[in-house]
Amino acid sequence: xxxxxxxxxxxxxxxxxxxxxxxxxxxxxxxxxxxxxxxxxxxxxxxxxxxxxxxxxxxxxxxxxxxxxxxxxxxxxxxxxxxxxxxxxxxxxxxxxxxxxxxxxxxxxxxxxxxxxxxxxxxxxxxxxxxxxxxxxxxxxxxxxxxxxxxxxxxxxxxxxxxxxxxxxxxxxxxxxxxxxxxxxxxxxxxxxxxxxxxxxxxxxxxxxxxxxxxxxxxxxxxxxxxxxxxxxxxxxxxxxxxxxxxxxxxxxxxxxxxxxxxxxxxxxxx
Numbered sequence: 392x393x394x395x396x397x398x399x400x401x402x403x404x405x406x407x408x409x410x411x412x413x414x415x416x417x418x419x420x421x422x423x424x425x426x427x428x429x430x431x432x433x434x435x436x437x438x439x440x441x442x443x444x445x446x447x448x449x450x451x452x453x454x455x456x457x458x459x460x461x462x463x464x465x466x467x468x469x470x471x472x473x474x475x476x477x478x479x480x481x482x483x484x485x486x487x488x489x490x491x492x493x494x495x496x497x498x499x500x501x502x503x504x505x506x507x508x509x510x511x512x513x514x515x516x517x518x519x520x521x522x523x524x525x526x527x528x529x530x531x532x533x534x535x536x537x538x539x540x541x542x543x544x545x546x547x548x549x550x551x552x553x554x555x556x557x558x559x560x561x562x563x564x565x566x567x568x569x570x571x572x573x574x575x576x577x578x579x580x581x582x583x584x585x586x587x588x589x590x591x592x593x594x595x596x597x598x599x600x601x602x603x604x605x606x607x608x609x610x611x612x613x614x615x616x617x618x619x620x621x622x623x624x625x626x627x628x629x630x631x632x633x634x635x636x637x638x639x640x641x642x643x644x645x646x647x648x649x650x651x652x653x654x655x656x657x658x659x660x661x662x
Contacts, residue, residue, distance in 0.1 A: 392487070393416055393418050394493065395420045397479075398475065399500045400428075401434075403437065403438075403441055404581060405578055408578070408637070411640075412506050413496075413509070420453065421455060421482065423482065426458045429472045430468055436456060460474070473560050480557065481557070491550040492550065494547075496546050502575065502577045503577075504546070505634075508574045518568070518569055519550055521568055523574020524540035524570055524572055525540055525542075525576055525577045527540075528576060528577065529579055529580050531649040532578060533633075534625070536623070542570075545563055576633075584611075585602040585607060601618060
């Protein structure tokens with residue numbers, strides 16, 4: 392069995408891309424979403440309110456609502472971050488009861504594994520833990536950060552997770568495991584940028600200057616780092632690297648590609 396266990400905030404488009412990419416290889420999606428943000432503010436259950444959009448995948452989705460914050464410091468964004476995600480893992484273990492050799496994909500919703508890479512890892516069986524290497528994209532599906540790939544998502548067997556005492560933080564911050572090249576994509580800040588900044592664990596970036604609408608739009612249009620870091624981005628006009636469903640459904644996902652980089656100004660031509 393292959394289980395995809397991930398935390399969801401409000402990324403509805405990204406969620407659909409994830410489900411379409413992984414549905415052929417995943418047996419169960421365990422989607423956890425909380426009634427409070429990492430900064431402790433009440434929030435809607437965005438998946439719960441939009442389930443009809445994902446009806447074709449409903450038979451594979453186990454929806455976990457995180458509404459118990461006992462033992463978490465709601466004034467500490469990192470306590471809320473790891474605590475909520477750990478509750479999602481705990482719920483996955485109770486619901487799926489994975490066997491020792493079952494594969495569990497652990498990530499945030501916007502860290503999307505490549506289905507072919509999951510197949511290859513499962514087939515070749517490199518060991519009990521893998522680190523999918525993912526390029527990072529900001530603002531648009533075709534705005535890629537220049538630099539090393541991200542190594543945050545982890546793929547583990549139930550046996551490995553048990554050896555880590557089922558501790559998600561120990562797994563995701565660990566440095567062991569074989570690298571999986573072309574392991575997926577990290578699509579961040581594609582929509583509703585200000586809301587995410589005001590809600591996530593990195594409270595040091597939650598400032599009026601950073602979530603100013605004019606600043607956000609300039610960064611999106613020019614490929615500038617949102618937080619003033621020394622990161623560089625490039626707009627790509629070759630979109631063959633994208634998940635296959637992007638090209639299959641241009642009417643659903645074309646708005647996530649920077650319009651200045653559609654060949655001939657037409658999104659269908661780009662996809």
